[in-house]
Amino acid sequence: MTNDQIRPQVGVGVVFLQGSRVFLAKRHGSLGEDTWASAGGHLEMGETLEECARRE
Template identity: 50%
Template structure:
């Protein structure tokens, strides 16, 4: 049975740059993505977003704002609804907590995003402007 999965992505600003990681898993391999992951059964999307950021980067997110959502069907046949949030407050230093899943984390200006981007981010950028609010 086909199933739609729910993912979260968190846009974290540092000055005028956003945090992106280079994915290593089969899903989106070598593509750049915001911190994020799956919403697990029983979690709120906000809790999942905060949990995923800490698990991946060691950053502690305080307040989140809902930003946008995308719907993407991947070549693999997977269908994801991705809920994007903006971290209004966060603390800590970026540490690559899952080096088996992410090659590196780095900060990029919206005008100089690395390529290739993860499909939900490509869709997001077609629908909204990425700018610090």
């Protein structure tokens, strides 16, 4: 694999808090279906961590 083929994989997680409450979403149609999780996903090439967090 050459250097121009190396693509790091970065995951981003987002936790929304309101007082003592935490926002969770139920997962559908993916790994962990019917479980509860915080928002998150994978960073796209050229995207900042903040942009990824907003998109997710």
